[in-house]
Amino acid sequence: MTDDMDCIDLVEITTDYFEGALAPAEAARLEAHLTECDGCTEFVRQMRETQETLGRVDVAVVPAPGRERLLEAFRAWKADKS
Amino acid sequence: MPVRLGAGDERYSGSDESATLALLRAGDEATFMDLVDRYAPAMKKLARAYVRDDAMADDVVQEAWLGVLRGLEAFEGRSSLRSWIFTIVVNRAKTRGVREARSLPFSALAGDEAGRDDPAVPPDRFAGPGARWPRHWVDDPAPWGDRPEERLLSRELRARIDAAIDALPPVQRSVVILRDVAGQPTPDVCNALGLTETNARVLLHRARAKIRRALDPYMTGEVSA
Numbered sequence: 001m002t003d004d005m006d007c008i009d010l011v012e013i014t015t016d017y018f019e020g021a022l023a024p025a026e027a028a029r030l031e032a033h034l035t036e037c038d039g040c041t042e043f044v045r046q047m048r049e050t051q052e053t054l055g056r057v058d059v060a061v062v063p064a065p066g067r068e069r070l071l072e073a074f075r076a077w078k079a080d081k082s
Numbered sequence: 083m084p085v086r087l088g089a090g091d092e093r094y095s096g097s098d099e100s101a102t103l104a105l106l107r108a109g110d111e112a113t114f115m116d117l118v119d120r121y122a123p124a125m126k127k128l129a130r131a132y133v134r135d136d137a138m139a140d141d142v143v144q145e146a147w148l149g150v151l152r153g154l155e156a157f158e159g160r161s162s163l164r165s166w167i168f169t170i171v172v173n174r175a176k177t178r179g180v181r182e183a184r185s186l187p188f189s190a191l192a193g194d195e196a197g198r199d200d201p202a203v204p205p206d207r208f209a210g211p212g213a214r215w216p217r218h219w220v221d222d223p224a225p226w227g228d229r230p231e232e233r234l235l236s237r238e239l240r241a242r243i244d245a246a247i248d249a250l251p252p253v254q255r256s257v258v259i260l261r262d263v264a265g266q267p268t269p270d271v272c273n274a275l276g277l278t279e280t281n282a283r284v285l286l287h288r289a290r291a292k293i294r295r296a297l298d299p300y301m302t303g304e305v306s307a
Contacts, residue, residue, distance in 0.1 A: 006131035008217040016283055028200050042225055047290055050290050051290055053215075054290075057244075070122075073148055074151065
């Protein structure tokens with residue numbers, strides 16, 4: 001490997017990279033490392049997928065706590081405003 | 083309970099959010115209950131970072147929804163509806179936390195969580211100083227495979243994510259819920275929680291890294307989800 005970034009350091013800065021918080025030179029080193037390292041490429045992909053998966057956890061799998069009380073509150077709010 | 087994908091449901095993103103708002107304002111019960119089912123579980127996890135027990139967290143969630151209803155007419159859509167709802171949770175939870183004499187100094191907790199040695203990947207996954215490629219992967223991470231959208235439908239995976247979020251220290255939990263689950267921009271997360279952007283990014287990274295590790299056995303197929 002010819003880049004000057006180590007995997008053990010790269011895995012600590014992927015969020016800074018996604019958030020655009022790395023200095024341009026460091027972002028460039030990270031990208032250069034990714035072109036040569038399958039392990040880090042997979043790691044970055046998994047961190048992105050984790051993030052995206054978290055954005056989809058509003059799948060309703062169980063009834064929300066206090067659902068009935070909330071429905072009553074919504075009906076009361078509706079009656080009140082009309 | 084129907085299984086739905088939030089991110090693929092256009093009613094909840096972008097300009098189509100106005101349709102949801104209009105339905106809510108018109109008093110459409112199904113729209114309201116759909117939002118409740120989507121967001122209440124994550125709202126409770128967020129509230130739980132501020133208050134002593136589950137019952138209080140449930141109260142905070144209830145109060146937050148009442149706050150949503152009260153604020154609905156005045157809501158101007160400067161943030162997304164989802165983001166706004168979660169901000170209300172933080173505000174209610176802070177008030178409740180103070181009232182219950184459990185006002186967690188989030189900035190102090192954040193400093194503590196950020197200051198800990200908490201590597202994203204266990205150090206033994208990387209080669210030591212005598213190796214041919216020191217500080218590089220001993221074995222590459224096992225691939226997660228394709229078709230993530232199918233895995234998202236799995237209740238097992240959802241339960242796994244829930245458990246991983248619950249296991250996070252309180253500030254990391256709050257940051258990852260606001261940033262990734264509620265979809266708030268980082269500056270908004272920092273405002274809501276009183277964090278510096280640097281600390282917020284460190285804690286977000288640790289939270290995501292822990293959740294990645296919790297999902298890993300399912301995503302690689304080592305354990306079926």
